[in-house]
Amino acid sequence: MLRCGGTIDNRPGHSKPPAPIRSCRLAAGLECGHEIEEDIHVSGKTVLIAQEGGVTRLTLNRPDKLNAFTLGMHAELRAGLEAAATDPQCRVVVLTGAGRAFSAGQDLAEIGGPTDAATDDAGSRLEKAYNPLIKLIATLEKPVICSVNGIAAGAGANVALACDLVYAARSASFLQAFARIGLVPDAGGTWALPRLVGAARARGLAMLAESLPAAQAEAWGLIWKCVDDDKLAAEVAAVAGKLATAPTYALALAKRALAASSTNTLAQQLDLERDLQKLAGASPDAREGIAAFLEKRAPKYTGSKT
Numbered sequence: 001m002l003r004c005g006g007t008i009d010n011r012p013g014h015s016k017p018p019a020p021i022r023s024c025r026l027a028a029g030l031e032c033g034h035e036i037e038e039d040i041h042v043s044g045k046t047v048l049i050a051q052e053g054g055v056t057r058l059t060l061n062r063p064d065k066l067n068a069f070t071l072g073m074h075a076e077l078r079a080g081l082e083a084a085a086t087d088p089q090c091r092v093v094v095l096t097g098a099g100r101a102f103s104a105g106q107d108l109a110e111i112g113g114p115t116d117a118a119t120d121d122a123g124s125r126l127e128k129a130y131n132p133l134i135k136l137i138a139t140l141e142k143p144v145i146c147s148v149n150g151i152a153a154g155a156g157a158n159v160a161l162a163c164d165l166v167y168a169a170r171s172a173s174f175l176q177a178f179a180r181i182g183l184v185p186d187a188g189g190t191w192a193l194p195r196l197v198g199a200a201r202a203r204g205l206a207m208l209a210e211s212l213p214a215a216q217a218e219a220w221g222l223i224w225k226c227v228d229d230d231k232l233a234a235e236v237a238a239v240a241g242k243l244a245t246a247p248t249y250a251l252a253l254a255k256r257a258l259a260a261s262s263t264n265t266l267a268q269q270l271d272l273e274r275d276l277q278k279l280a281g282a283s284p285d286a287r288e289g290i291a292a293f294l295e296k297r298a299p300k301y302t303g304s305k306t
């Protein structure tokens with residue numbers, strides 16, 4: 001189903017998901033209200049959303065500004081993710097950018113422009129927009145793949161790093177741009193960087209604010225995979241297709257366990273694994289997986305909990 005963007009409200013559960021679109025034709029840039037065609041990107045305004053075969057694809061769409069985040073784009077992205085989270089048809093989310101960049105982070109013109117009191121302060125903007133976004137990606141009970149099609153700078157880099165699997169085009173790069181403009185890495189960067197690449201490299205990335213090419217990012221373990229530019233779309237589509245038929249509930253529980261490991265002791269983690277395995281083991285997909293193995297056939301997973 002195709003959808004258009006919704007609205008943001010910082011109270012838990014109050015953001016409006018994008019309304020289902022039953023009448024849209026055509027692609028990027030067109031608003032709702034036209035005739036429908038399958039698997040065509042339709043737009044709120046700054047995030048394009050398409051769904052096909054269990055994959056929800058969200059495309060940041062301000063290419064002339066390198067997909068810099070505005071509050072409006074946050075609203076649409078968050079609504080799209082919330083809708084994907086609750087849509088049983090959606091088994092995996094792909095996040096990418098239109099044009100030559102993934103995202104250049106916060107729109108710096110918006111910071112300088114006229115805003116209300118709540119958004120005049122950098123901390124307020126994080127509280128209102130970035131922090132909920134990062135938490136939403138981190139807790140979404142489906143795999144979130146980031147397809148980094150070009151430069152990912154500032155909060156744009158850290159939104160990418162919050163995703164479960166990060167694929168990047170060889171020409172892409174990651175830039176903790178914050179120190180260039182007198183800011184602190186945010187959008188979870190100071191949490192993710194040392195965990196992904198270690199303290200020394202995290203300090204270098206944060207303090208030197210130099211661009212890290214995708215191949216180096218892969219070599220350092222910052223991302224999952226660097227892929228030749230002309231192969232990125234196909235490779236991401238293939239992995240998304242694979243995850244769309246995976247045991248989604250088990251993947252969600254694995255995601256939860258890996259996230260908890262950053263603060264748990266070994267004993268706590270073992271207890272958590274026990275509890276989560278109990279849930280996974282009782283799921284239809286575990287029954288199907290084991291039966292398929294014993295019957296020497298491919299499993300057919302529904303992704304459901306019960």
Ligand code: T3D
Pocket residue numbers: 064065066068104105106107108109111121122123125126151153154155156175177178180181183186
């Ligand atoms: O207060 C708070 O909200 C706190 C939260 C902060 C979160 C953050 O993300 S802070 C970090 C913000 N991002 C940056 O500092 C990066 C700024 N951008 C750049 O340094 C460069 O654009 C890049 C290195 C990413 C790419 O350089 P280049 O030469 O390939 O492209 P360009 O010519 O600089 O940019 C192309 C256009 O995009 C240009 O617009 P124009 O002149 O053609 O109309 C440029 O102004 C625009 N653009 C790029 N980044 C941003 C942007 N416009 C607004 N905000 C941006 N972040």
